[in-house]
Amino acid sequence: MLKVYGLKVSYFTGKLEAYLRYKEIPYEFCPMTARQFMRDIPAKTGAMQMPAAELPDGRWMTDTSPMIDWFETQYPDPPILPEDPGQAFVCRLIEDYADEWLWRPAMHYRWSYPLSSKLLARQISDVMGAEIKAPGWLKRRRTEQRQKHNFVDRDGVTPATRAHVESSYLRLLQILETVFASRPFLFGDRPTLADIGLMGPLLRHFSMDPAPGVIMRETAPGVMEWVYRMWNARASRMSGGLVSGIPDDLRPLLREIGEAHLEALNANAAAWQTGQTRHDARIQDTDYHDIQTSQYRVWCLEVLQARHAALDDLTRASLRPLLEAENVLEPLLRLSGVESGYAAGKEAPFGRSLPVFEDIRS
Numbered sequence: 317m318l319k320v321y322g323l324k325v326s327y328f329t330g331k332l333e334a335y336l337r338y339k340e341i342p343y344e345f346c347p348m349t350a351r352q353f354m355r356d357i358p359a360k361t362g363a364m365q366m367p368a369a370e371l372p373d374g375r376w377m378t379d380t381s382p383m384i385d386w387f388e389t390q391y392p393d394p395p396i397l398p399e400d401p402g403q404a405f406v407c408r409l410i411e412d413y414a415d416e417w418l419w420r421p422a423m424h425y426r427w428s429y430p431l432s433s434k435l436l437a438r439q440i441s442d443v444m445g446a447e448i449k450a451p452g453w454l455k456r457r458r459t460e461q462r463q464k465h466n467f468v469d470r471d472g473v474t475p476a477t478r479a480h481v482e483s484s485y486l487r488l489l490q491i492l493e494t495v496f497a498s499r500p501f502l503f504g505d506r507p508t509l510a511d512i513g514l515m516g517p518l519l520r521h522f523s524m525d526p527a528p529g530v531i532m533r534e535t536a537p538g539v540m541e542w543v544y545r546m547w548n549a550r551a552s553r554m555s556g557g558l559v560s561g562i563p564d565d566l567r568p569l570l571r572e573i574g575e576a577h578l579e580a581l582n583a584n585a586a587a588w589q590t591g592q593t594r595h596d597a598r599i600q601d602t603d604y605h606d607i608q609t610s611q612y613r614v615w616c617l618e619v620l621q622a623r624h625a626a627l628d629d630l631t632r633a634s635l636r637p638l639l640e641a642e643n644v645l646e647p648l649l650r651l652s653g654v655e656s657g658y659a660a661g662k663e664a665p666f667g668r669s670l671p672v673f674e675d676i677r678s
């Protein structure tokens with residue numbers, strides 16, 4: 317059987333599990349130990365990251381976006397991407413925003429608030445550190461320090477940016493609360509890749525962690541309901557269809573993707589092109605400083621541009637007014653010649669994968 321190595325509190329493990337459960341692809345969940353995370357998994361996949369999966373034929377995979385694309389080739393029915401290529405492209409934008417942009421508020425809410433960080437440090441170190449011979453309090457303290465240092469302090473979250481980081485989450489809740497008041501999933505009566513992508517941050521962090529969880533329960537119960545509806549969704553029990561086109565209530569989400577996520581991808585890619593390992597970014601009038609430049613995220617922009625270029629002329633033309641009006645098209649196409657140099661990118665999810673951040677300090 318397929319084996320999935322990860323943690324029950326992990327962002328990307330949650331995204332992959334939501335997908336496998338929905339598609340009813342059987343798998344065995346294997347809690348990841350520190351030794352596997354730091355030694356065995358990087359040796360198999362090239363990246364110290366979770367989840368990683370081992371196929372029954374012995375091949376290893378990592379990186380949820382190409383993994384899901386590969387699973388779709390093996391289990392095509394029902395497809396997770398809408399048949400309408402315009403909707404499918406918007407799903408890709410939402411997945412990328414969920415994977416890369418929402419990471420910062422998710423990590424901030426988890427590791428900046430002691431209410432969350434004490435609980436999560438215990439949950440993580442109890443599983444990952446089970447084999448490490450050290451006092452529990454020390455393992456928990458090191459977990460808390462490592463995560464806050466790498467994913468909050470070194471990711472541009474400061475007293476000056478904190479309000480903006482949090483406003484991203486609060487805006488998303490408002491947008492989605494409106495969407496789920498009128499239909500069960502983002503594009504209609506059944507899930508698509510957009511729902512799966514959002515499960516990473518919304519299931520494993522925002523709904524489950526104490527600090528953002530209480531905000532979701534109190535201000536966006538419809539989103540909380542969607543989280544568990546998605547977790548319980550099974551393709552064989554779904555009969556509904558999708559809406560046609562891009563519903564108007566998704567426009568504010570597209571605007572957020574254009575103004576926040578694509579701006580961040582552009583600042584990162586521009587820094588990559590000029591060889592800066594850390595960079596600044598101005599996002600929705602907030603100045604972020606000293607963010608780690610990520611080769612992986614250059615690849616994200618390269619892939620989104622390539623997907624947009626690969627759309628048929630009619631679809632590209634019909635999406636254009638919407639993408640222009642919501643400030644998506646200009647930042648999507650701003651940089652030409654985006655080249656991540658991710659040599660094994662075409663082999664993903666197999667081959668040597670790239671982690672999102674390469675400079676992680678323990």
Ligand SMILES: N[C@@H](CCC(=O)N[C@@H](CS)C(=O)NCC(=O)O)C(=O)O
Nearest residue numbers: 326327328364365366379380381672
């Ligand atoms: N692009 C990867 C990202 C995976 C990822 O970043 N996973 C996080 C945990 S949810 C991780 O392992 N981060 C490295 C670390 O914590 O050191 C994917 O989609 O699977």
